[in-house]
Amino acid sequence: MDHLKQWFDEYTASFLTGVEDNDRNIRLKQEHTHRVCQESLFLADALNLDAKQRDLSEIAxxxxxxxxFEQYRRFQTFADDRSVDHARLGHATLKKKGCLDRIAPADKDLIERVVLYHNRAFLPEEESEECLFHTRLLRDADKLDIWYVVTSYYAEMATKRNPTIELGLPDTPGISDKIHASLMNRTVVLKEHMQNLNDFKLLQIGWVFDLNFVPALRRLETRGYLDMIKKALPMDPRIDEIYENIADYMHERMR
Ligand SMILES: [Fe+2]
Known part of the structure; x- marks a missing residue:
């Protein structure tokens, strides 16, 4: 673990250029990664994983x-649809750099596949239970931290804008009908339906329907991220309706 953490720190530091507009986005992903490790360990412990599975969840x-990191260097964006699938690029990077060569081949293979699948809309059904389990755990941990990142950003957005976080979407009024419909149907919002920043905020609250584990739902509720996103949205009865639906959904799942 120490060796891997050191490799991560050195590899990612090589993307810092001394230009603040670049470096703040590199630091954003470095810090995100460290917090996702903590979220994964929280879930691993909440789910009573053994020491080996706990380690695998942390490495993933x-x-x-x-x-x-390479995505940002090449394209100056984190929008996969306008650049490259960052999970595929990460998978290729792991293979090229050989940073997992010190661990058992089966575990190396598992981690590489979890990295490859972590951002997919649909997970491959033919995969092993172990691989799907770790992918689901990572996805929950990842979402918990992305909620932290976006809510921290909304809190300071009035003074510090970052178009990279906003995916370059316009800050226009209103919400999309298709997004309202998918949230009322308790389904995850499709990226292609986003037309403005409000839609992006609604997409973020819709991740609740993609959470796999009850401890992640509990943590989401305790941290109050959904309420923080609501404060960053306009007053709108359709948004209230979405929030009531989500509150019901969360209580049903936690019960
Ligand atoms: Fe990712």
Missing amino acids: ALLHDIGR
């Missing part, structure tokens, strides 16, 4: 966004 978290 440490390496899950390794493709983000």
